[in-house]
Amino acid sequence: MAQAALHPEDPMNPLASLPPAAPGAWPLLGHIPRLAPDPLAFFQRLRDHGPVVRIRLGSRPAYVVNSPDLVRRLHLADQKLFDKGGPLIEKSRLFLGNGLATCPAADHTRQRPLMQPAFHPDQLARYTGIMRHAVAEVIGSWQPGQVISLNEQMHRITADVTSRTLISAEHARPAAAQIARALPAVLRGLYWRMVVPGRLFPYIPLPVNRRFDDQMQRTRHLIDQVVSHYRATTTDHDDLLSMVIAACEQEPDPRQAIYDQVVTILMGGVETTATTLVWLLRLLDRHPPVHEKLLAEITATPGTRPPDPADLPYTQQALIETLRLYPPGWIVSRSTTAEVHWHEGRIPAGADIFYSPYTLHRDPDPFPDPEAFVPERWSAERVTPAQRQGFFGFGLGRRKCIGDTFGLTEAAITVAAILGRWRLEHTGPMTARPLIGTLLMAPATRMRVRAR
Known part of the structure; x- marks a missing residue:
């Protein structure tokens, strides 16, 4: 029996139309001149052109998904049609290698169960003491009336927390701290390598490239030193690094696998949490009623014990709202493993896919x-299914952030400790324009600390 002809607009028809193209592409450069000055505004404008829109990065075509429903479909129902890929992931692998954040699906299926025990709730309970000690050490050094760089101070806290949970051996902690301090230069270099097309840019002797290459070399050397010591001793350090080493021993190249997971943990644990804390503390200074409500919750804990994250539901809501407004992972990329047939348009196999949380x-x-x-x-009384399904601060599906609970716990403990002891006030004018890089960073923020 003859098969019925497919309508030209049926998405199962191989001749079905591609999604609409965004206007304003330049010859040769595509949409890069429109994207580069303000990437956030560029992706915002693309929402006006449909749920899926075609753009060009130089001569390379790409597809931007603007619908929460399609993003969920990408991660869940159609996840086999999409894998980690695209220019963002390709360039991120320069630093993160084949760790959990960048590896393809086949490797992730093997890696995630091996790494999961390190983030089990039983382990998290052990980490809270380390978190409190690290926070107290930093905020205890502040003096009333002192003007601090909020970005630097939050980075100090998260770098200390991450390095102490990662590496418990006392002599190795300075190396972990050095690695954490190198992250901003690495992230800046990565971003420029992501957005500048072609293969020539990394070889141009610009300061951003020299710093990136220097910090990459330094980071690998320091990690190799620490890991060599751990693997050479029979001591059970009972820390995150010990679990990572055990998880990677069966990999084809254990040394490389350990490096990849360690730098992934450092980037996720230090930079993303630090920038979220900066954004939240900035927002609290501009929203006194929210600040007062948070303070009331934090100081309501009975007795003298510090509040646990379970005591702080409103603080958790404030953190989620901060991640909604300023998600560190402001852009996500995938590549298609096969041709995708959506009613919103056909996407070819091997195409680059982007969406912006x-x-x-x-x-x-x-x-x-x-x-x-x-x-x-985000309160239980007000949150709707559409809100939950439209929030992508931690990703979702099989690639959801493995350290989401760790990060929220650390952030809640930090906010509670700071607000319980200090009031932070902006000094001078405050710019709200985010710094666009590999992550969405807060602009330089100076605050004066006042004793409670």
Whole structure:
């Protein structure tokens, strides 16, 4: 029996149309001149052109997904059609190698169960003491009236927490701290290598390239030193690095596998949490009612014990709202493993796919008044299924961030400790324009600390 002809617009028809192209592409450069000056605004504008939009990065075509439903489909129902890939992931592998954040699906299926025990809730309970000690050490050094660089101080806290949970051996901690301090230069270099097309840019002797190459070499040397010591001793250090080493021993190249997972943990544990803390503390200074409500919750813990994250539901809501407004992972990329047939258009196999949590989190349908900082929208009484399904701060599906609970716990403990002891006030004018890089970073923020 003859098969019925497919309608030209049927997405199962191989001749079905591609998604619409975004206007404004330049010859040879494509949309790069429009993207480079303000990437956030560029991706925001693409929402006006449909749920899936074609762009060009130089001569390389790419597809931007603007629909929360399609992003969930990408991660869940159609996950086999998409894998880690695209220019962002290709360049990220320069530093992160084949760790959990960048490895393809086949490797992730093997790696995730091996790494999961390190982030088990039983382990998290052990880490909270380390978190409290690290926070107390930093904020205890502040003096009333002192003006601090909030970015530097939050980075100090998260670098100390991550290095202490990663490496318990006392003599090895300075190396972990040095690695954490190198991350900003590495992230800046990675971003430029991501956005500049072609293979020539890394070889141009610019300061950003020299710093990147220097810090990459230094980071690998330091990690190799620490890991060599751990593997040469029979001492059970009972820390995150010991678990990583055990998880990677069966890999084809254990040394490389350990390096990849360690730098992945450091980037996720230091930079993302630090920038979220900076954004939240900035927001609290501009929203006194939220600040006072947080303070009331933090000081309501009975007795003299510090509050546990379970005592701080409103603090958790404020953190989620901060991640909605300023997700560190502001852009996500994938590549298609086969041709994708959606009613919104056909996407070829091997295509680069992007979506922006920053843009999706500003959709007024699930998030009314999307630019407003409203922690209460995440309360049990007010949160809606559409909000939950439209939030991508930690990813979702099999690639959801393995350290999400660790990061939220660390951030809640840090906020509680700071607000319980100090009041932070901006000094001088405050710019709200984010710094765009591999992550969405907060601009330089100086604050004066006042004793409670």
